[in-house]
Amino acid sequence: MRLNRDFYTTDAYTLAINLLGKVICINQKRYRIVETEAYGGINDKAAHSYNNTRTSRTEVMYKAGGHVYVYLIYGMYHMLNIVASLKDNPEAVLIRAVEPLDDVEEKKQTNGPGKLCKYMGIDKTFNGLDLCTDDTMYIKNDDYYKDFEIVYSKRVNVDYAEEDKDRLWRFYIKNHPFVSKK
Secondary structure, eight states: OBOOHHHHSSOHHHHHHHHTTOEEEETTEEEEEEEEEEEOGGGOTTSTTGGGOOOTTTGGGGSOTTBEEEEEETTTEEEEEEEESSTTOOEEEEEEEEEESSSTTOHHHHSSHHHHHHHHTOOGGGTTOBTTTOSSEEEEOOTTOOOOOEEEEOOSSOGGGGGGGGOOOEEEETTOTTOSOO
16 A cells, blocks of 8 residues: 555654665566665754755755655766655655565665666656655555564764764664665
């Protein structure tokens, strides 16, 4: 069953945890979310919206939870994020790794945020998409996949974020083979 708006309109920390085990459906293929990172908005120095930075790039983060935020880093890698929280509270969750459920031999293609976007065909055209209403991409619950242990760790590549770099806001399913970094 497709997740509704209420699922997404919580803080990024909670959403990042709750997205683990859920299934992204895109272009008729399914991918289980196995690793996420939370970005806490205007008070999180690692977030694009820190200090209420509102630009054309971050504008989608100011929408209600359940929208897709895609940006490009290093001029070559797209990053898939799910907007969290309420309208005008710009928080998001980075999807760091997924397990392909239809192409089971593709681990090396989806165990990192840039690689998974390339493999899944996600680019800036997905930016702003509403997961609650759009059929191109949505996330659904998997009621049978819920007995797993969650690892809490520091986020990756946010050393610039001063004290916020030490937040344990990266989450992954313990011992899952598709996690990007243990």
